[in-house]
Amino acid sequence: MLRDYQPADAEAITRVALAAFAEFEPHFSDWPLFTANVAKMPLLAKTGEIIVAEDGGRIVGAVAYIGAQAPKPEFFDPAWPVIRMLVVDPAARGKGIGRQLTEECLRRAERDQSQAIALHTTPIMTVALPMYLRMGFARIGEAPDILGVPYAVYVKSLG
Template sequence: MSSSPDAPALTVDSARPDDFARIGELTHEVYVGGGLASPEYGVQLRDVAGRSGRAELLVVRDDGGRVAGSVALVLSGDFGEITESDDEAAFRMLVVDPAVQGRGIGELLVNACLDRARAAGKRRVVLSTDRRMTAAQRLYERLGFTRLPERDWHPVPGVELLVYALDL
């Protein structure tokens, strides 16, 4: 990614089917390869086509057009797993290529989720994150998300996910 003043502004786009392999590879690399998720979860992380039917997949591309970050925005249905009502949205599997982390891509993706949730009439955005994902937690807190410890959950034994929310 270029940092020159003449570089094109980063934008968030809807993922295309030809992005799915890269999104799956990147998500698996960051979560499983980075020690943030178990290898068993890797199958779900790579199943981008499956989640595309339950979530809006958003991407940010690098200067060469390659996916540099992605997130799955859940505006309806149960893929969010932590929404409690129809007026909540959620996002999952936020990922940024380690080579370009720290350049605002994660924040851009989160803000796009917030904008789309507002446009859909949602009153709150919720998310869950593993305790080990401290950089993500700092981002969420900086953007105004607060902890909802009463909604923390365990998808499998030994894994505790922390819940954060932002009222829109």
């Protein structure tokens, strides 16, 4: 079940985000700094909409949808809505939760009459990146590395 974020969800989505990224620890040059930033995921509710996935009353995933004109990193076109911080609890993977959360972001972009939606990700995300490509996202350019890990920008046309 997907629903909108409530402030009481902050601790649970932070736990899920930290668990979701744990497997990537060897790749980042400053893991404590990276995890400190991941733990700020609830702050994305200030500039966007966080969507929460629940299974049996337990939060198992979340994603932030940042609308077209909301503040976002400069490597994104300001006219694009952006998908940020898609996270799924490792214990709940393989159930299509990441796809459902991404599809909900696509619905919100269409609701907002956006022509495209963007995200940035890295090849080390060997499940997420192929999913985005299957869903029609295309790599359009580089994004700044994050603590030694290469990232790129991907866009899906909605027009």
